[in-house]
Amino acid sequence: MFAHLIRFIRDQYRTKDFIPLHAPVFNGQERNYVLETIDSTFVSSVGAFVDRFENEMAAYTGSPRAVATVNGTAALHAALLLAGVKRGELVITQSLTFIATCNAINYCGAEPVFIDVDRHTLGLSPSALDAWLQDNARMDSEGTCRTKDDDKIIRACLPMHTFGHPVALDDLLGVCTRWNLVLVEDAAESLGSFYKGRHTGTFGQLGTLSFNGNKIITTGGGGMILANEELGKRAKHLTTTAKKPHPYEFVHDEVGFNYRLPNLNAALGCAQLEQLEGFIAAKRSLAARYAEELQGSDLQFFHEPHDCRSNYWLNAVICESGEQRDALIKTTNDQGVMTRPIWKLMNHLPIYAHCRKGDLSNAEWLEVRVVNLPSSVLPEFLQ
Template identity: 50%
Template structure:
């Protein structure tokens, strides 16, 4: 059998009752979604103020362990504010993985700053702390408490890391590198709700972090996100900036600085509250599906399933296959075969340094990320598939 035939057989073995039209990841509404949305409509609280907005923030604090959560209109808005809170200014550089979704790099550009691309490690798909530290010794120097790029002269203000498919980065190693080089650590935890590193929920290692609740995430609000922080003043400021910097008053419209209308509507928050109630159940079923895939692919040569490393507890948001030997032609042949058979599959995002708007940004050599780009395929991962 060809590798494509073997992969198709393994997917069919893991999903014996599914054939044709299987999505990559779809939302699931089995709880109080209808009741909470009806409550919004019945009471008229449908916009950006309401009890469900307050509730989803408290629920997120309870789930993640973060001291402060601020709901936003989407994950990209959350990233935008995270970088502002981190002190990123025009002319700065921010270290980001080239292997990430485009919002990570775009949020840096929104500040008038420059993304500075770094490599990933094969085990977690996240930023490699050892390689990053070596690269900074070659590329940067400390001037007091400021890390400077010796080639461009620009301050390197922050390190933004991303938890790919819900697999946590090596947060301990990355926090050490950030501290050594006087960088603010920011976590793009858009895909990480429910995932933990050494027992601690992702989003707590950095000064600030961002979550996403897009329609394809493990928990959805339709469109939405959140900012997490353990700093009380930053939590207050995040709320202020995302609500147009309006000074609270019964009727006056006084805005004391430039702010953004990044508020999550009560309707979206209501949907999210119902979804969060079912997060443990969805994660449990997604873990069952991941184990089923692991069994199905156990004897398939030439490809492996991405599995959590030591210290990582993952939410199994998206299951991923990794070719033993990077090869775009083989990767694309597998994508063609899976999608033609009705099993939606996708590759990694195009690496950020290949995109035209980021092509001239500074970067390290990126051999691991480039190999992963030619190796990784996501396969159907909806929680309901555990029941197939």
């Protein structure tokens, strides 16, 4: 049934062997930089490559400050704390997301509220957010957003840029401003993605990135907080065990976190970042080929939203039905071409089933139809 698509994918990757969903590429200075780190003996959280990686990431994204962390979830946890999220408060997010988005909220002692996504972005819907707030929230005399039924504080809004495709940030910012919500962007998947010429993760008060092994660039494990100078300074302090600078004494002025990115990982990240634009060009070329190949078929290729440049981290198709999705996934994987469904909705997981939610019609529709296709950089771009 999907023989033509499988043949097309194998032609792109020029192999009869197993094709993964997304594999890292080490085609630059990775080995040299890592060996340099080993030779320096500064392999842990102190070293020149950490500062370099932060500075280069800030320059690339246009963020005033970038703070490296041990992984994207740690970055998101710290960002939410810096945004003022406290125990017992609510944070609005999308149900169609990777679980780290919700776990980071949980780490703060807060509770997620699940709002629907837009089908053209796969991300949090501004109109669905506004509708839920109109029905369920009010502003108190101090300008704090609270629930009508039990007076809980709704502190922040946490959208996720799914598969690297930016959400509708202008409209989302407008809703957050009207309701006095802090916007924190989960940009884990969208390094190199731009909304109206501006990098994702720089629209909210804070944003976060991930450099897990399956991301567009990797440090093995790693993350980054994007923030202004003031919050960036606080982020650095909070994620380095809240230790006050001193030549030899250990003085910590608050409960901090050991979320520092080791120099060894940062060295890998610096080499990867040097190749990022090449990776994006390769992935956008692959996306264009998928779109052309699938034109007129019963699999709808997912295109980047209007006025955006997506990194096309993971290519996606929307099937006509859940039955077609299951058949596509089984057939491709049985023949050594890895595909996967989108995540289960967070409110469908037992650990988050009790959480508040709005109407999730779009998310439920997408949950049973979206499939990711192999998205690694093509061999021809590595020569």
